[in-house]
Amino acid sequence: MSVVFDRPSALTDTLMHYCPGCTHGIVHRLVAEAIDELGILGRAIGIAPVGCSVFAYNYFNCDMIEAAHGRAPAVATGVKRARPDCIVFTYQGDGDLAAIGTAETVHSATRGENITIIFINNCIYGMTGGQMAPTTLPGQVTTTSPYGRSPKIQGNPIRMCEMLATLDGVAYAERVSIDTPANVRRAKKAILKAFRNQIEEKGFSIVEVLSTCPTNWGLSPVEALTWLRDNMIPYYPLGVYKDIDKKEGDMK
Amino acid sequence: MTYNILIAGFGGQGILFAGKALAKMGMNEGLYVTWLPSYGPEMRGGAANCSVVLSDTEIGSPLVPEPDILISMNIPSFDKFTPKIKPGGTLFADCSMIDKKCTRTDINAYYIPASALASDNDLQGLANVVMLGYFLKVTGIFDYDKFLLDITSGIPASRANLIEGNKKALAIGYAYEG
Amino acid sequence: MPKVLMKGNEAIAEAAINAGCLHYFGYPITPQTEISEYLAKRLPKVGGVLIQAESEIAAINMVLGASAAGVRAMTSSSSPGISLKSEGISYLVGCDLPAVIVNVQRGGPGLGGIQPSQADYYQATKAYGHGDMRLIVLAPSTVQEMATLTGEAFDLADIYRTPVIILADGAIGQMMEPVDFSERKPREIPPKDWACTGHGGTRKRNIINSLMLDPEALEKSVRERFERYKKIEETEVKYERFMTDDADIICVAFGIASRICKSAVTAAREKGIKAGLLRPITLWPFPKAAIAEAANTAKAFLSVELSMGQMVDDVKLACECRRPVEFFGRTGGVLPSPAEVTAKIEAIAAQL
The missing domain is CATH 3.40.50.970 (Thiamin diphosphate (ThDP)-binding fold, Pyr/PP domains)
Structure with missing residues (x-):
């Protein structure tokens, strides 16, 4: 009998700490599969800053660095410039990438740092227990927007892929989701491409993954997937926002 | 032997360069030297000055609040620093820029129209070197030929015209009879 | 070279x-x-x-x-x-x-x-x-x-x-x-x-982390x-001593302040005051032992800084209250002149 499904070698045997129904596990697996398929485990260096994925250094089977909140792209810049032959990726949440680390994100992108960023957007701060994120939707209730996010009071959410796509240094920006098996397969393809771009020295690649947080959304895992589909995808449309391999008309 | 020298004027008059030339020459002569510039926004067109200390013993403070020698290239620095020259000290003033004389009797004052000499001889921007030529003759701190070699050796071959200019400017200052 | x-x-x-x-x-x-x-x-x-x-x-x-x-x-x-x-x-x-x-x-x-x-x-x-x-x-x-x-x-x-x-x-x-x-x-x-x-598949993975x-x-x-x-x-403690062996008053200063102090100490010596300078080169680790030892013979210390007085605390700690520790400083970007420091040394000498 042949093995048709196994743990990727880029994942350790450590039991993950994520809540039931959380989609971090899926995305970790997709990243690990991509690393395996590209045969880059031995030269991969991952960077996980503060957020729910802060323990990612326990899960990925490559050299790992834990960074300060928001600073992963700067740390990745330092690593990549010191070790251009290594494959450097960051794994960041929405608060990390789009609030406290916006400057590091935008400037590593516009410099065209040859790194890969996996961006988990779940519209909420998970680790600290459900506070408003930069990507929290208008009307969405969080512990720090208990009456629903009001653009007048708390301001508007930020669409990172759209913004980053305007920068010359960005080789590839795509937003994907993991709410259905078909979308998971598309997400895998995008993550593979983001790593392959780095191997081919094409420059900055980011994959934004719309994800769920059943615990802090107060929903069951299945309800959370539906909520993502009904609320997040209309505000954060899926698609390719920048791909230097494609002409403008071919996008999305 | 220690010389505390203050060179002062406007930004753009080559004040810092003149100080560096003295410090570098001192270093090549085996002296202890320090060069400390004024810095910041005032560098850009405003006042500029630098302190140069030349000594045969280790230098403590690089500051020159009371100079043995003041080289003044404009009126504001003349007004500000002339009273601070040590008794028995020396003043060099560019009298084409400064239309007054020092009233102190306890210092030696030397005047040279360095800026006018420079522009009259088509040596724009080299009033500082004219002044250095005069300074060399009066003080005798450094040998003229060595100093000439020293300031021109730093100029890249691509700017060979500057070598001639500096040479001429230094000679004019050195030949000036006050 | x-x-x-x-x-x-x-x-x-x-x-x-x-x-x-x-x-x-x-x-x-x-x-x-x-x-x-x-x-x-x-x-x-x-x-x-x-x-x-x-x-x-x-x-x-x-x-x-x-x-x-x-x-x-x-x-x-x-x-x-x-x-x-x-x-x-x-x-x-x-x-x-x-x-x-x-x-x-x-x-x-x-x-x-x-x-x-x-x-x-x-x-x-x-x-x-x-x-x-x-x-x-x-x-x-x-x-x-x-x-x-x-x-x-x-x-x-x-x-x-x-x-x-x-x-x-x-x-x-x-x-x-x-x-x-x-x-x-x-x-x-x-x-x-x-x-x-x-x-490279040849060693265990390395993790750089500060979370525990x-x-x-x-x-x-x-x-x-x-x-x-x-x-x-x-x-790894590093410091420099300048005329401290017989000094009654030891200035403690680092960086540019120590240069100014060297001039001031020399000037004070010319006036017959036994002054010296202890210059910490490592501020941490601070040369505590050197200052404690100097306190065996010196009568007073003077911390000279370009601040309102910060290192003076460490000098006091190193002296363990055995000697008076005075302070002189200028701040905001003003450099003290050697003459100002010499005057302070003279004032301390007058009280010894």
Whole structure:
């Protein structure tokens, strides 16, 4: 009998700490599969800053660095410039990438740092227990927007892929989701491409993954997937926002 | 032997360069030297000055609040620093820029129209070197030929015209009879 | 090797390259920008990298990344910029990463001024970041020392896996003096087998991390680090004594203030006052034992600083109340004149 499904070698045997129904596990697996398929485990260096994925250094089977909140792209810049032959990726949440680390994100992108960023957007701060994120939707209730996010009071959410796509240094920006098996397969393809771009020295690649947080959304895992589909995808449309391999008309 | 020298004027008059030339020459002569510039926004067109200390013993403070020698290239620095020259000290003033004389009797004052000499001889921007030529003759701190070699050796071959200019400017200052 | 006339800031930059530092990350700020300008010219010619970062915060984190990847890395700034780096400095400590951080101090607080200052002494020696931590702090007083201590800083950082601070000031940074780059002998550096370089399938993966949620584990790691600090205190203290053997009054000063004190001490001696100077070169570890020993013979101490008085606390602690410790300082970017310091020495002498 042949093995048709196994743990990727880029994942350790450590039991993950994520809540039931959380989609971090899926995305970790997709990243690990991509690393395996590209045969880059031995030269991969991952960077996980503060957020729910802060323990990612326990899960990925490559050299790992834990960074300060928001600073992963700067740390990745330092690593990549010191070790251009290594494959450097960051794994960041929405608060990390789009609030406290916006400057590091935008400037590593516009410099065209040859790194890969996996961006988990779940519209909420998970680790600290459900506070408003930069990507929290208008009307969405969080512990720090208990009456629903009001653009007048708390301001508007930020669409990172759209913004980053305007920068010359960005080789590839795509937003994907993991709410259905078909979308998971598309997400895998995008993550593979983001790593392959780095191997081919094409420059900055980011994959934004719309994800769920059943615990802090107060929903069951299945309800959370539906909520993502009904609320997040209309505000954060899926698609390719920048791909230097494609002409403008071919996008999305 | 220690010389505390203050060179002062406007930004753009080559004040810092003149100080560096003295410090570098001192270093090549085996002296202890320090060069400390004024810095910041005032560098850009405003006042500029630098302190140069030349000594045969280790230098403590690089500051020159009371100079043995003041080289003044404009009126504001003349007004500000002339009273601070040590008794028995020396003043060099560019009298084409400064239309007054020092009233102190306890210092030696030397005047040279360095800026006018420079522009009259088509040596724009080299009033500082004219002044250095005069300074060399009066003080005798450094040998003229060595100093000439020293300031021109730093100029890249691509700017060979500057070598001639500096040479001429230094000679004019050195030949000036006050 | 012939001496070259250089600015202190440039000497730091050249010495960093000589020490094998090919990765510099910084953000412009007066009065230290010559460091990045110099490196921007030189590094590309020697296969190095300079990135002008989007902020001081990004710059220190790029240093963290490069250091984690096993190469020598440096950043430099001046006081307000250094405050921004404090987060990254704490993370460097928590991750046990070597790095060299230069602070060419200017007057504060706030945006302050741009003239020389030593008012970041407390910050550098007590609290450059949050948490239980120490940093080696080196205080050059000549352009030559800007060079030698920069090389030394990289060695110390690698040997003890700690960030090392070069605490300079605007005057030493901007002034020119002759410097000889062959003066320092490099030390032996342990291999960086902890670095993230890609494990290549040949070793266990390396993890660089400062997160430890288990209090017992965190305490253990902090205690281990403090064992290293103890060794640094035992073996790496550096200071200079100038006419202290028979001195009644010993000035304690570092950096540019020590230069001014040397002139003042010489002037006081000419007036028949037995003055001397003890100059800490390492501000941490502080030369406590040297000051305690000097207190056996000296009658009084005078701490001279470009601040309202910060190091004076450490001088007092080192004296253990056995001798009076006076203070003289100017702040905000004002440099004390040797005459002012001499007058203070005379005033103390009159009371002995």
